[in-house]
Amino acid sequence: MSDQFGFDFADMAQPAYAELPLGGWLDPEYTTDEFNAIFERAALVLPALSGALAVLFGGALEVAKDEHAKMLEACERTGAYHLWRVDVPAEASLIEAFQAACIARECPVPGAEFKALTEKRMTVHAMYVPNLGSVVVHQWAADNIGIDYYPWRDSFFLPSYRDGRRVVKVPESVFAGTYCADKIAESNEGVASVPVFMHEGREYINDGGMSYGTYSECGGWAFCSMADWNGPTYSYRTQVKAWDEGRTERGDRRGLVVRVRGHLAVLTGETIFYDDNATGFHCASRDEEEGAVPEEEEWAEDEIPEEGIEA
Structure with a gap:
């Protein structure tokens, strides 16, 4: 399998993504x-x-x-x-x-x-x-x-990551067992190594979801290589800070740096995957089956991009 499988290629570089001024996503304060x-x-x-x-x-x-x-x-x-x-x-x-x-x-x-x-x-x-x-x-x-x-x-x-977000019905087994929001949260200032799931030839990262009765869904985030990302980058901690300061929309994971099969990748956009006839079946993620790399890794000194992970 190509090391670049699941990543955007050079001619598919992501469009520019920028933060708002401080407080842009927060309710204003007045006297x-x-x-x-x-x-x-x-x-x-x-x-x-x-x-x-x-x-x-x-x-x-x-x-x-x-x-x-x-x-x-x-x-x-x-x-x-x-x-x-x-x-x-x-x-x-x-x-x-x-x-x-x-x-x-x-x-x-x-x-x-x-x-x-x-x-x-x-x-x-x-x-x-x-x-x-x-x-x-x-x-x-x-x-x-x-x-x-x-x-x-x-x-x-305001323009939101939720605008035009796709909603796709799939069997729960497609994304079950790939939940990694805990790995991302525990990475703090580091870079989480995360599992992926695949749909129609594209890989996604399961950043969490919900289920009740026979309904189950997850937020699947597409990603690109670090080189193809055009915008600020974040660790888990600096992204939460950007939400708290209103520079980005709470829940917007765009710009988060993760590691997929040892490669640095950046989250680019979310698709909602759901199954309204879920059986509760869970399967191990591909990384778990193949033997995942450690959950959290600090930046290797020779891997830090010139701009670093910006807040």
Whole structure:
């Protein structure tokens, strides 16, 4: 088998990947006066809406103001702070009308943005109205819906590793036994040696998943050689730091350096693999069968790329 099997070749170099400025993926912090000004500005935009949008955004704004008032009652606020989560109640008819408006991209306010995300177990519909804020509807089932309101443009509207993420049905045996999130977490500042699984001639790394009943899924991450990666690189610890600082999206593993069959590789993108008729069968990963190299290895001095593993 070629040493490069499962890796991208030189003419398939990955597109540029860059971090956002510090805090780019985090909710903003404001002072009490700034929050009050945000709510007043939002109220001025409401008359431009009508129908279900006016009712939903208007109700959301009132909930946000109530939550902010509770925060001030709970303790004295000095300096800037985060707003508590704004969970918006709404009847099914309002939610359906909002989802339809998102799909049709209909809003009378210039500059409005829309985004929808469909995954195996959840759909998300969101709308951002300038100076009024964002409403984001998560739906797991007909009777399991969560509505969030943010008086700003929420990070959901940023380009995400989840956008366009493929969802592929396979037998559970394809990915069973290859779980390696523990190896990655235990590597800390080092480089984890990880097993892989294969689907349609391409290898993936199983960074974890979930199962219940006969349903099982995992997040399978594609990877390329270090030489083909165009962007920052991370160890487990520096990647978590990037999430905490809001420079990258939490859960985004792109740029993580691992070792596959002794070769340095970089994670490039995720596919969700699932089996909705899983039997609970588990098999050893190929690396386990062949005799895996140690779970964690520090960088050999002559292997460290010139840019190193950047935070």
